[in-house]
Amino acid sequence: xxxNIQKRVLEYERLKKFFxxxxxxxxxxxxxxxxxxxxxxxxxxxxxxxxxxxAVIVGDICTTNDADRLQSTGADVTQINTDKFGGDCHLAAxxxxxxxxxxxLERIDLLIVENIGNLVCPAEFDIGEDARTVVxxxxxxxxxxxxxxxxxxxxxxxILNKIDLLPYLEFDVDxxxxxxxxxxxxxxxxxxxxxxxxxFDPWIEWLEKMVFSKISK
Amino acid sequence: xxxxxxxxxxxxxxxxxxxxGIENPKVERMNLRIGKFASVVEDSxxxxxxxxxxxxxxxxxxxxxxxxxxxxxxxxxxxxxEVDDPIFKCPxxxxxDLEMLSGREIDIDSIELxx
Numbered sequence: 008x009x010x011n012i013q014k015r016v017l018e019y020e021r022l023k024k025f026f027x028x029x030x031x032x033x034x035x036x037x038x039x040x041x042x043x044x045x046x047x048x049x050x051x052x053x054x055x056x057x058x059x060x061x062a063v064i065v066g067d068i069c070t071t072n073d074a075d076r077l078q079s080t081g082a083d084v085t086q087i088n089t090d091k092f093g094g095d096c097h098l099a100a101x102x103x104x105x106x107x108x109x110x111x112l113e114r115i116d117l118l119i120v121e122n123i124g125n126l127v128c129p130a131e132f133d134i135g136e137d138a139r140t141v142v143x144x145x146x147x148x149x150x151x152x153x154x155x156x157x158x159x160x161x162x163x164x165x166i167l168n169k170i171d172l173l174p175y176l177e178f179d180v181d182x183x184x185x186x187x188x189x190x191x192x193x194x195x196x197x198x199x200x201x202x203x204x205x206x207f208d209p210w211i212e213w214l215e216k217m218v219f220s221k222i223s224k
Numbered sequence: 225x226x227x228x229x230x231x232x233x234x235x236x237x238x239x240x241x242x243x244x245g246i247e248n249p250k251v252e253r254m255n256l257r258i259g260k261f262a263s264v265v266e267d268s269x270x271x272x273x274x275x276x277x278x279x280x281x282x283x284x285x286x287x288x289x290x291x292x293x294x295x296x297x298x299x300x301x302x303x304x305x306e307v308d309d310p311i312f313k314c315p316x317x318x319x320x321d322l323e324m325l326s327g328r329e330i331d332i333d334s335i336e337l338x339x
Binding site for chain 2 (some may be wrong): 009010011012013014015016017023044095097099128131132152153156157158174189190191192193
């Protein structure tokens with residue numbers, strides 16, 4: 008007897024609907040470990056709050072270091088640790104769902120999910136987000152977008168971070184941007200330095216435009 | 225890397241799909257569709273599946289996996305083609321306004337129960 012199932016294994020539509028009902032814009036931020044996601048977000052939150060009321064879910068296998076840094080901005084922050092001795096390599100929709108419900112979403116415009124540092128697995132798992140941003144730092148290789156195409160193909164914007172280090176590196180920043188656009192031709196790419204807070208204006212403008220195109224509180 | 229989680233989810237969905245009232249159900253086959261752009265390593269998935277089905281009605285299930293190609297449609301000239309390398313540019317008009325028609329699936333089509 009054959010039983011028809013016709014079901015997507017990784018279900019996230021319910022969560023997408025939930026965020027829509029709550030009128031919350033969800034941004035999934037992904038990168039490899041050490042690209043500067045947290046520093047980028049700290050500086051971003053300092054600029055967009057309180058105009059955009061923001062909460063952050065931070066995923067790591069272990070430690071609350073990132074959450075501690077983000078809390079200094081005044082945003083509501085929740086840390087998810089997947090396992091102390093090596094847990095999941097990504098944040099899945101069911102974890103985001105249970106964690107998001109801990110926030111008072113009526114009072115939040117933007118929920119940022121800082122995913123676990125990994126260019127492979129997080130790309131595969133939709134978490135009901137409205138947009139994805141991938142952060143690539145100039146201390147990585149220019150060819151990362153070609154090596155991890157799914158991550159860059161599905162992103163809605165890309166950040167090239169640590170550009171203040173370019174004088175000390177043999178990193179071809181134009182080649183990196185071209186590689187991103189090979190995989191995702193129309194993606195906006197923002198060149199920034201999170202630590203020196205350079206190049207943030209176009210990124211903030213893009214983010215605010217995205218958020219305000221969805222929410223109307 | 226994440227195939228174990230996917231295998232667990234597949235088994236969960238399959239078990240919930242077995243109709244009630246069947247005594248000692250046995251799933252003979254499971255039909256899956258997996259896109260080439262889904263970041264699923266088939267060998268890893270089969271390995272993980274073999275672990276999570278122990279002592280369940282899926283213990284001897286044969287996994288039939290249909291690989292779904294990455295098909296892309298160009299919104300400018302309407303050309304459709306299969307992407308081999310992850311370079312997303314229309315080979316006909318060099319347009320970049322593209323839509324991915326398939327290739328990201330991780331779907332369960334059906335299960336087949338033993339009579």
